[in-house]
Amino acid sequence: MKTVLKTSLFLITILLFNGCKRDTDLIPEKADNGVTLNLKINYKVDGAALIFDSILYTNTAGNNYEVSRLEYYISNITFHSTSGKDFSPKDIFYVNAQMPLTNNISLDSIPKGSYNYITFNIGIDTAHNISFSLPNTNENINMAWPNPLGGGYHFMKFEGYYLDLAAKTGFTVHMGQNCSLVYCIINTPFIVSSSTSEIKLSMNLNEWFRSPIIYDFNIDGNATMFDKQARGKIAANGIDVFSME
Amino acid sequence: MKSLKYSIIFGFALIIALVASCKKKESDETPAPSPEALTPYNLYCPPYFPQLVIPADNQLSVEGVELGRKLYYDSIISNDGRACANCHTQQYAFTNPVPNSLAHMNLAWNNKFLWNGLVEGKLEDIMAFEVNVFFMTNTTKLNNSATYPALFKKVFNSTPITTKQVAYALAQFVRTQASTNSKFDKYLRYETTLTSSEMNGFVLYNSEKGDCFHCHSLGLFNDNAYHNNGIDSAFVGVNRGRYNVTGNANDMGKWKTPTLRNVELTAPYMHDGRFATLEDVIEHYNSGVKQSSTLDPIFSKPTHLFGLQLTTQQKADLVAFLKTLTDTTFINNPALSHP
Known part of the structure; x- marks a missing residue:
């Protein structure tokens, strides 16, 4: 009898202390899930920090211009690894140059290692460029x-x-439709290690108007939404608008 | 027999231990019970509207909305006999021809308020402005009334009545002033079709020629932003718009984009009511846009330099489409009317 009672008390004690573990308790020991880092975007015009709403800038065609709005999507980010194991999150990011939070893109689980270059789209790939496919935020x-x-x-x-x-x-460089998806390459090798917390990217706005096609508002037009040819020129120029700092 | 007894004791102990150990901790997962049970109010949000965000400290309740509604129609909140409803009449989609007030409609999905955006943020913020600054509400009158103390106690579980509570109750009601059942909404829900003129107007609205959609985005039919739409070329006094709030020269002549929902009912148009009819408004965009340094870049498109150049039929089509945004359910909704 005593043995049974002792055993029962022992069991009750053990169970009360340990209890039934909920799912949330059953987290395995953290594996090495890679690095979380912040892609920080800033804006320049041929080396000068972008200041909105001031006629300060001159593009290759000689147009003197100022910027009042700059918002866009980034998608299909790919870190091209030297080992062939690329890192490619599926997220689509809304970025507004005048909304600081959107210019800090957090990426998780990036494998440590060395990478040759980064590619991404400015815009949304064909599979997702469908009305109402993104969450219904005011911005979207x-x-x-x-x-x-x-x-x-x-x-x-x-x-x-x-x-x-x-x-x-005014000018309105509006990009859209699948044929105008912009492919960006940042051809700078870099290493992601446990101490990497941030990669700084910089958009040079003058690159939109520079190469391979010099874009002139007076010749190519100051509005692109309804001009597929103009959008094509801007899209081609977009390949090197970003660089790594 | 003895061993059976022991087994029963052992088994019983085991069950008690298991049940006790599996019980969830109440302090973790059960919210503190509210002293007064409130009835949750579910506000419908169409799939083409922005996501609805309601502050955690002012969740909608049937009782809170009803209190807000009572206040909305009661001049007790002012010191000069006015109530919110004096300038925001349901039959005009909660605007008024005189004074030319902005409509109280779908503000739950807005974050900029008043024509020049004097208040930005949540509905609670603009209602706090209305209570504290515009009406200068005297809470003593509310606290001494026969009915309000009990109603406020029920909703907010505290006494005495504060101006914050008045603002929060008003915000709850204004949040329910949702216009989501116009002919165009029914068209989007495949419940009806548009006439050929309405459809032509819809296509024109979304075309390069009409180009209404950039500022009056489908859904709310505004963009929660400020624009100079070319109604003036020189800016004096109140006509300086957003500049009067920010002091930034780049904001000169900019105004909050008004919604086009129920636009048939909200004449006159623009911040100063300068246009009496929808036809006048369309004619402004067709031929009357004035140049200035802050004119929205949209108006500088090559095709817009000399106005939209719409035909008479195209103007009529645009008006026909705009009238599909009239929501008779909204203006006749008894839940929004004088209690």
């Missing part, structure tokens, strides 16, 4: 590309003013 709704015009989303809204024969005139 305002980036919609209307269904009667093909649907999906604006890839980028880059707006401002330029001096057209000394008169201040």
